[in-house]
Amino acid sequence: MKINPQRFLADLHTLRSFGASGVGKGVVRPAYTAVDIAARRWLASRMQEAGLEVRFDRLGNLFGIAGEKSLLIGSHSDSQPEGGWLDGALGVIAGLEIARASKEAGGPPISVVSFQDEEGRFGVLTGSDVWTGRLSMADADQQTDNEGQTLRAARQRMKEGTEKPVPTDLFTGFLEMHIEQGPTLDTTGEKIGVVTNIVGIRDMRITFTGRQNHAGTTPMHLRQDAFQALSAFNTRLNERFAEIVTPATVWTLGHVALHPNASSVVPGRVTFSMQWRDAEAARLLEMEQIIRQTCDEIAAERDVEVEMGPVMGIEPVAMDDRIQAALRAAAEDLAPQQWRDMPSGALHDAANVARVMPTGMLFVPSIGGISHAFDEDTDEADLTLGLEVLAQAAAAL
Amino acid sequence: MKINPQRFLADLHTLRSFGASGVGKGVVRPAYTAVDIAARRWLASRMQEAGLEVRFDRLGNLFGIAGEKSLLIGSHSDSQPEGGWLDGALGVIAGLEIARASKEAGGPPISVVSFQDEEGRFGVLTGSDVWTGRLSMADADQQTDNEGQTLRAARQRMKEGTEKPVPTDLFTGFLEMHIEQGPTLDTTGEKIGVVTNIVGIRDMRITFTGRQNHAGTTPMHLRQDAFQALSAFNTRLNERFAEIVTPATVWTLGHVALHPNASSVVPGRVTFSMQWRDAEAARLLEMEQIIRQTCDEIAAERDVEVEMGPVMGIEPVAMDDRIQAALRAAAEDLAPQQWRDMPSGALHDAANVARVMPTGMLFVPSIGGISHAFDEDTDEADLTLGLEVLAQAAAAL
Numbered sequence: 001m002k003i004n005p006q007r008f009l010a011d012l013h014t015l016r017s018f019g020a021s022g023v024g025k026g027v028v029r030p031a032y033t034a035v036d037i038a039a040r041r042w043l044a045s046r047m048q049e050a051g052l053e054v055r056f057d058r059l060g061n062l063f064g065i066a067g068e069k070s071l072l073i074g075s076h077s078d079s080q081p082e083g084g085w086l087d088g089a090l091g092v093i094a095g096l097e098i099a100r101a102s103k104e105a106g107g108p109p110i111s112v113v114s115f116q117d118e119e120g121r122f123g124v125l126t127g128s129d130v131w132t133g134r135l136s137m138a139d140a141d142q143q144t145d146n147e148g149q150t151l152r153a154a155r156q157r158m159k160e161g162t163e164k165p166v167p168t169d170l171f172t173g174f175l176e177m178h179i180e181q182g183p184t185l186d187t188t189g190e191k192i193g194v195v196t197n198i199v200g201i202r203d204m205r206i207t208f209t210g211r212q213n214h215a216g217t218t219p220m221h222l223r224q225d226a227f228q229a230l231s232a233f234n235t236r237l238n239e240r241f242a243e244i245v246t247p248a249t250v251w252t253l254g255h256v257a258l259h260p261n262a263s264s265v266v267p268g269r270v271t272f273s274m275q276w277r278d279a280e281a282a283r284l285l286e287m288e289q290i291i292r293q294t295c296d297e298i299a300a301e302r303d304v305e306v307e308m309g310p311v312m313g314i315e316p317v318a319m320d321d322r323i324q325a326a327l328r329a330a331a332e333d334l335a336p337q338q339w340r341d342m343p344s345g346a347l348h349d350a351a352n353v354a355r356v357m358p359t360g361m362l363f364v365p366s367i368g369g370i371s372h373a374f375d376e377d378t379d380e381a382d383l384t385l386g387l388e389v390l391a392q393a394a395a396a397l
Numbered sequence: 398m399k400i401n402p403q404r405f406l407a408d409l410h411t412l413r414s415f416g417a418s419g420v421g422k423g424v425v426r427p428a429y430t431a432v433d434i435a436a437r438r439w440l441a442s443r444m445q446e447a448g449l450e451v452r453f454d455r456l457g458n459l460f461g462i463a464g465e466k467s468l469l470i471g472s473h474s475d476s477q478p479e480g481g482w483l484d485g486a487l488g489v490i491a492g493l494e495i496a497r498a499s500k501e502a503g504g505p506p507i508s509v510v511s512f513q514d515e516e517g518r519f520g521v522l523t524g525s526d527v528w529t530g531r532l533s534m535a536d537a538d539q540q541t542d543n544e545g546q547t548l549r550a551a552r553q554r555m556k557e558g559t560e561k562p563v564p565t566d567l568f569t570g571f572l573e574m575h576i577e578q579g580p581t582l583d584t585t586g587e588k589i590g591v592v593t594n595i596v597g598i599r600d601m602r603i604t605f606t607g608r609q610n611h612a613g614t615t616p617m618h619l620r621q622d623a624f625q626a627l628s629a630f631n632t633r634l635n636e637r638f639a640e641i642v643t644p645a646t647v648w649t650l651g652h653v654a655l656h657p658n659a660s661s662v663v664p665g666r667v668t669f670s671m672q673w674r675d676a677e678a679a680r681l682l683e684m685e686q687i688i689r690q691t692c693d694e695i696a697a698e699r700d701v702e703v704e705m706g707p708v709m710g711i712e713p714v715a716m717d718d719r720i721q722a723a724l725r726a727a728a729e730d731l732a733p734q735q736w737r738d739m740p741s742g743a744l745h746d747a748a749n750v751a752r753v754m755p756t757g758m759l760f761v762p763s764i765g766g767i768s769h770a771f772d773e774d775t776d777e778a779d780l781t782l783g784l785e786v787l788a789q790a791a792a793a794l
Contacts, residue, residue, distance in 0.1 A: 080657070080659055080661065080662060081657050081658075081659050081662075082609070082657045082659075082662075119661065120660065120661060146658070146659075180614065181611045181613070181614040182611070182614030182615065183614075183619075199613070201613070203660060212479070212769065212770045213766075213767060213768065213769060213770060214578045214579070214743060214768040214769045215647065215649035215651055215672055215674075215769070216578070216596070216598070216647065216674050216741075216742045216743035216744060217577065217578040217579030217580075217742040217743045217766065217768065218579065218647070218766070219644065219645070219647065220642075220644075220646075220647055220648075221644075222580070225649075227631075227650055227651070227653065228631070228635075228650075230628075231627075231628045231631045231632060232632075234624075234625070234628045235628060235629075235632050238625075245617075247616065247617075247618075248616070249617075250612065250613065250615070250616065250617055251617075252612035252622075252660070252661070252662075252663055253624055253625075253664075254612055254624070254655075254658070254659055254660045254661060254662050254663065254664055255655065255658050255659060255660045256624065256653055256655045256658065257658075258651075258652070258653045260477070260478050260479045261478075261543070261651070261652050261653065261654075262477055262478050262479075262543075262651055262652055262769075263517065263600060263649070263651045263652045263670030263672050264477065264516065264517060264649070264651060264672065264769065265477060265478075265479075265649075265651050265769045265770075266649055266651065266769075267650075267651055268770070273660030275612055275660050275661065277612075277613050344613075345613045345614040346611060346613035346614045347613060369610075369614065369615070370610060371610065371611040371614065372609065372610060372611040372612070372659075372661065372662045372663075373609045373610060373662075373665070
């Protein structure tokens, strides 16, 4: 098959116009927002033009199906609240271009997917969680975003959802092309990463509830200050994690909602996100136990209540050996000595799909290692080279 | 003069209906919101019915003027984002009732005031800051709330503002009745607090700017995490303050805005409020120096930028001796041995007004010491007793 780089890049730029931030090439296209839905409609029209059968499932996952027993290629088209133009979008448009090119060349049937809510507005990888059966639709519907909106309410904004499921056994395997989102390839000057495995991730929401009161008349020793509880928790957690982690382990406290969040009021409540990632399931569990123990200690010491939400997450997972071999062969052919095997520190839909079919991932460099930010970017020559490697591997499979 | 407790309590409950929270007796009536403006219009109508000359100044401070050289009584009718029904409202309605009762009895002229934005949506005590000349109207107009709205834009929602000033020398003195907002009177069972002095307060907004990045692919040692900078700052500040404060010193980190505030993103920026209070100006300054030094250290250690906003505040101030004596005499007459002298740990408009005319304050108990919260409350018998003491002192002055 012969891919068309101009058509591929033009579609990638058009997708960027849905929710363009106006700052660099950034996008603001969280799952189920008006611009996310509009982008999915446009993608559906491009799939239809390519001769694929368009199908939305109930959650809003969008499939372009080439026939029974096809290879599936894709990623997601939703973004972080402040996202880059390539995260997810690259893998979807790569799938679309390879599906078109294969059809034009009379090659094997290639299907395309854009999963919904990969960025975890309502969970972790919500769309592929439900599609692969890791999470029931009923449980997913109960999940809420940071503003307390349920997924059930959000997905009702999409008219396209159908009750007719898209069975996973329609597909023989899954390929996901993605930007690395880290500094490795950009630092070494290599062009392609063949992903060997994806780290596991855990995510939970924690609330400390103290006592809201006047910031002038409440003596320090009588305060039950939720922010102080959070700060003490964070400090102690960092000390304890330092004793058990590897250099590749990461943890993040990225969301904080303080209540009532006024400068003259002792904070009565704080809800925050706690996320941690590691390649070993045992270490993920050990970290969870430390989090729970530290929460309980801080609550007792500071006379606040603690509420720990459910732990959501994905297990560490290896990529399929045969697909890895095909990606390596194509990389060595098109970018000799400019590729490497590497783990993925970021979570991807491929981590879910790998449990139901043979799955592989390919990385291209991220300039400066920057992602989840408006200035995320990759040289367009690197994007096209990655697409060519992926297409050659897909043809070989 | 003879005050009318039923009329006083009825007006107090009517004022509570503007912005009623539906939770206990709480109110949501921040400065310049639609309900705050509606409450001021209703107060103006009650002042007019009482035969007072109604005047709004440019900022939205509302005066009911009884004539030249009158005693001014009042407080504020705006509330915290989650406020109690008595904070501010009590002092305004007390002034209204005493002005009415004195007029009915042919007593001395009593004027009433409801200052605007005492709760510091746009500053510290914005309305009385400007009225007493501590802050220029031009500077006040530049001040922004936590959402970035300017005071200039907010006050344009009030049609009542007039360019005609209300000179401070219309008034011979100022009395402010207020709930204590702390636990002292409620714990001792006493009914009246005669305020001797008001502590000083300092308030500043601080921003740490790091580097927003992906929470899975950014190694811990390469992060410039704004939340971690905030937590480290808070921990170190607490250690340092512990060495110089008195048991009456307080400090609060009550507002935190994390950016982009998403669980899968290393936070790139945090803006937070830092407020501290003490009876001594020298200690307030020493605390400010420690805050600045700690900010700079954390910024250097963690490779983040720090931006410290202007320090706003009020100096510690003593109440007028003659007014204190009149309040003590009335308290001893109506609540023998059930009153005490006490400082105010909370800031009040009286702290501003004391710089331009003789000023005094009277406290009534707060049940459980709770304030700046929906469940703030005081026994109605205590409210009425406080009003009677204030009226007797006003008549004596």
